[in-house]
Amino acid sequence: MGDFNEVVHVAERKGATSLSASGEDFRAWINDMELVDLELNDRKYTWLRGQSCSRIDRTLVSLEWLDTYMDTRLRGGLRGLSNHCPLILEDRRLVQGPRQFHSLDSWFTHEGFLRMVKEEWRGLGDAQFLDKLKALSKPLGRWHKQHFGNIPEKIKKLEEEIKKVDDMVSNGVYDGTVEARRKALVRCCELWYTRQDIHWK
Template sequence: MGRSGDFNATLTHDDRKLLAGQRINPEAAFRRWVNESEMIDIGFSGPKYTWCRGSSSSCIDRVLVNSRWQQAFPNASIMHLPMFKSDHCPLLISLDGMNKPRKGNQPFRFFAPWVMHDQFKSFVKDNWQTQGDWNVNIEDFKTHLLQWNRQVFGNINRRKEHLYHRLEKLNTKIDMSGSSEQLDQAKKELWAQIEEVLSQEEVMWLQKSRCNWYHQGDHNTKYFHSLASSRQRHNKIEALKLESGEWSYEPQEIKEWGTKFFETLYTEEDASNPEINFNIDFP
C-alpha cells in the first residue's frame, strides 16, 4: 500500500521554514497516523521543500508506503521537480529507479555469507599467496574468489528455492508411500541445508542493510530487506544542485559535476611542497 500527495502536514521539525529561519513542531496527529499505519517515507531527490509562498516553505508533499510496497518496488525513487505555475512542486515517482547503476562499474565487495561455507577456510588457505607483491596477490585472490562464488557457493536465493522444491517433492513422496527411516533421514539432512541457507540469507540482508543490531537465528530477512532497500535508494544521486542554484536531473551532467567537485577538492593549490630531511638512513 502507498499514499502520495499533499498531506498538508509535516513529520519533522525541518519540514517547515518560516520567517528568519524559524521552525515549528511537526503535526503530532499526522506522525501518529504514519506510525500506527506502519508507513515509511522513502525519501526523495531534488529540492527539500515542496511548497513555497512568500518567505515560508515546507515539505508537505511526500510518498508514504508500507513494507509490502517496498518489497514489490525495491528500486522505486521519488524526485521533487521544479515548481511551475503552482506553489507546489510535482513529485515524479519512478518504480524502476531513475539512474540504474551499471554492473561493470560496481566495485568488488566482500560477501559476508562466504565465511559461513564449510569450504571457505580451505579455499582461502589454498588461494592466498603469502609471497610476492601485495596488490597482485589481492587481484589474483579476488579473481579466484569470484570464480569460487559462481562455481561452489552459488546464488543464495536460487539455492533456497531449489531446496524448498526438493522438500516439497520429498513430502509428497512421504504422503504417498509412507514414512521410512531412509526418507526421515533425507528430510532431516534437507532441513539442515535449508537452515544453513536461511542463515546465509539473513547475514546477506544484514550486510546490505548495515543494521546496527542483530540477533542471529531470527531469520528476520523482511526487516533487513526493508532497510537495505531504503539504504539503496538513499545512496543514489538522482538530482544535484549546481553552482548556479539550479537543479540538474541529467545523469551525465550529474556525473561530470561530481567528478569536477572531487578533482578540485583533492587537487593541491601549491604542489611545490618543500622536502623534509629527517636525517635517517634506511638499509
C-alpha cells in the same frame, strides 16, 4: 529512509484528489526540519496492494548531507512478495585510485571458504601484499560463482525436494530414512536462507 506511511503530494497516491491533513502536517514537518525528499528516479509508487498504489517510502536527507553526496540517486528495487519496493540509494561518483578489494560476509558461512583462501594465498608466494589481493580476486570470483552463483535457485531446488518428501509422506510412505532425509534437506535449506539474508545485508 523507510516507510513513513504518508504521502506529501496528491500525485503520490493513485486516484487521490486532495492531500489529507496528516499529509499536510508531514510535508510541513519536512520543511520545518529543512530536509530534502530525494526524488525517486525509476517509478511512481513504492507501495502496491491490489489496485491501491502510493509512494509512502522515501529518503529524507539534510542539506549538509546533500552537499557532501551530490551525485546520489534513489531507485526502487523489485518488491518480490512484499507490498513495498525496497529503496536503493546509489552513489554515482567515480571512485578514484586503485580498485577496492571486496569480500562478502556470506562467504564465511561456507566451510570451504577459508581453506580455499589459505591455499590460494600460499600459492602466490612472496608477492607484495597488494599484488596478492589483486591476484586473489580472480579465484574468489570463480569460487563465488561455483558456490554462491544462484542462491535463489539453490533454495528453490531444496524446497522442491522437501515437497517431494512431504508428498511421499502424504501418500503413506514413511520410515526413518524418509524422516532423516527431510531433516537433512530442511537443515540445508535453512542454511541457504541464512546465507541469502547475510548476502543481501
